Each structure stands twice: as C-alpha cells, then as structure tokens.
Amino acid sequence: xxxxxxxxxxxxxxxxxxxxxxxxxxxxxxxxxxxxxxxxxxxxxxxxxxxxxxxxxxxxxxxxxxxxxxxxxxxxxxxxxxxxxxxxxxxxxxxxxxxxxxxxxxxxxxxxxxxxxxxxxxxxxxxxxxxxxxxxxxxxxxxxxxxxxxxxxxxxxxxxxxxxxxxxxxxxxxxxxxxxxxxxxxxxxxxxxxxxxxxxxxxxxxxxxxxxxxxxxxxxxxxxxxxxxxxxxxxxxxxxxxxxxxxxx
Numbered sequence: 001x002x003x004x005x006x007x008x009x010x011x012x013x014x015x016x017x018x019x020x021x022x023x024x025x026x027x028x029x030x031x032x033x034x035x036x037x038x039x040x041x042x043x044x045x046x047x048x049x050x051x052x053x054x055x056x057x058x059x060x061x062x063x064x065x066x067x068x069x070x071x072x073x074x075x076x077x078x079x080x081x082x083x084x085x086x087x088x089x090x091x092x093x094x095x096x097x098x099x100x101x102x103x104x105x106x107x108x109x110x111x112x113x114x115x116x117x118x119x120x121x122x123x124x125x126x127x128x129x130x131x132x133x134x135x136x137x138x139x140x141x142x143x144x145x146x147x148x149x150x151x152x153x154x155x156x157x158x159x160x161x162x163x164x165x166x167x168x169x170x171x172x173x174x175x176x177x178x179x180x181x182x183x184x185x186x187x188x189x190x191x192x193x194x195x196x197x198x199x200x201x202x203x204x205x206x207x208x209x210x211x212x213x214x215x216x217x218x219x220x221x222x223x224x225x226x227x228x229x230x231x232x233x234x235x236x237x238x239x240x241x242x243x244x245x246x247x248x249x
Contacts (some may be wrong), residue, residue: 027063035082035225035242037091038063047226048078048117051068056072057229064096064240069103069229078226078229083115087222088187088247094179096238097129099172104128108141109227112219119143120226122219123209125184125193125201127237132170133161136182136193136200143219144213145150150191150203179240187247 006063035043040060048055057069058080060153069075087110095105111122128134137159140151147155171180185192189205203209205220206212214220225244229235 013203019098030087030245030247032092032243032245035091035244036060036065036240038240040116041065041080043083044080045083046078047081047113047120049076052076052078058227061238062226064238065227065242066236066238067105067227068236069230070101070234070236073232074235075229075232076118076139076173077120077231079108079226081108081111081120081224081226085223086186086225086246087109088119089185090247091184091186091225091242092241092244093182095182096173096179096240097127097132097170098236099129101234101236102130103233103237104109104130104228104230105235105237106139106228106230107182107184108228109143109184109191110220110223111226112217112223113226114217117143121217122223122226123149123191124228125182129172129237131138131161133164133168134159135170135180136168136195136198138193138201138203138233142207142213142217147212149205149208149219152203152208164196165200168198168200171196224236 046058052075055075057067057078059066106124106126108122108124111120113120123138123140126134126137126139138148148159151159181196182192189209191203191205193201209220
C-alpha cells in the first residue's frame with residue numbers, strides 16, 4: 001500500500017512538472033503581435049514622393065486598412081510601411097480584392113525606403129487581382145534586381161499562369177466570405193508564402209537575398225513591412241487581421 005501511495009505521488013508530481021514546463025515554454029514562445037489597431041494607422045507611415053503626399057490613398061476603415069486610388073492615375077508608388085523593422089518572422093493577414101479594381105498591390109518585406117530616390121527597395125509578395133494566379137509569387141523591387149525571384153526568372157522574363165500552383169484559390173469580395181488568407185514566413189534566406197493554405201512561394205534565397213544589390217541597399221535580411229499601391233494604378237483593396245510573430249535565431 002505504501003509503495004502504491006508513493007508511486008501515485010511521484011506520478012502526480014511528474015504531471016505537475018510537465019504542466020509547469022509546458023506553461024513556461026508557452027510564455028517563452030514568440031507571441032503574435034497585432035500590426036493594426038483596427039481603427040487608425042498608428043504604427044505605420046505613408047511613404048511616397050512629395051507630389052503624392054496629399055493623396056489620402058490609405059486609411060483605417062471599418063476594421064480594415066483600406067487602399068483606394070480608384071479614379072486616380074497620375075501618381076507614383078504610394079506605400080504604407082511599418083515603423084518597426086523585422087528580420088525573421090511569420091506574418092499573417094487577410095485581404096479583400098475587388099473585380100472592378102484594375103490595379104496591382106503587394107506585401108513588401110525586409111525593405112527600406114530611400115527618401116532621396118523615392119524608392120522602396122526589397123522583396124515583395126505580389127497581390128494582383130486582375131491576374132489572380134500571380135498572387136503569392138515573389139517579385140524583387142531592389143534596384144539592381146527588379147525581377148521575379150520566385151519563380152526564379154532572369155531579369156526581363158515574365159511569369160505566366162502555367163507557373164502558378166494548380167490548386168491555387170483566390171476569392172473576390174463577392175465570393176464566400178470575401179477574404180483571402182496570406183501567410184508569409186521569413187527565416188534567414190528562406191521565404192515562403194501561402195495563399196488560402198496553398199504554397200505559392202518557397203524561395204531558398206542564398207545568393208539572392210544576400211547578393212550585392214541587397215547588401216548595397218541594406219535589404220533582404222531586415223527591414224520594414226509595406227503594403228503597396230503600384231505606380232499609376234487604380235486600386236481598391238482592404239487588409240485586416242495583420243499580425244506578426246517574430247522568430248528567434
């Protein structure tokens with residue numbers, strides 16, 4: 001009887017120890033941090049050339065970040081960038097696209113804005129409602145690169161629909177709940193992107209994200225996250241539920 005009591009006590013102690021260890025591990029694990037207040041653009045900065053400063057293309061609207069340049073063509077790139085820089089992370093967000101919006105957008109990562117040049121260098125996960133199959137592919141805006149890097153194509157060569165995953169799913173605002181789930185993971189030179197659970201980008205970026213142009217402009221390894229309105233484009237798109245979990249080295 002005494003041996004049974006001792007074994008039961010030891011077993012109970014073991015369960016307590018495991019529960020405590022699990023709780024400590026959960027506390028130490030990287031936590032999700034929201035990137036949007038749900039109301040305003042606190043924590044973000046609009047980056048653009050001086051001529052576009054008063055465009056008011058970006059705002060908080062009904063629990064989402066709204067980009068709306070519909071009816072406006074005479075503008076350059078207008079970016080919404082995080083005030084904080086990030087290196088290794090998982091970023092998740094939802095976006096809503098519209099059939100009558102002919103413009104291009106994207107999510108820039110590990111990027112840096114050059115005020116003098118009016119240019120945002122760094123890699124981008126594309127969002128392209130006019131050709132939805134492009135969404136989730138990886139373009140690089142870095143000066144000296146400016147090409148598709150996943151699919152990995154020579155400068156001047158363009159992607160086509162045959163390069164997209166066969167099971168890719170893209171929703172417009174009038175389909176289902178109207179929102180697409182985009183997850184971007186960056187760890188070292190490895191960057192992945194999934195759209196509605198389907199892997200689109202899986203870049204092994206050694207020799208790409210750390211090459212001479214990226215080093216020159218100090219991008220590809222660390223920098224801001226940015227949402228894009230493409231130069232000259234009429235675009236309407238919403239982003240919500242933006243959250244990031246930073247990864248330890």
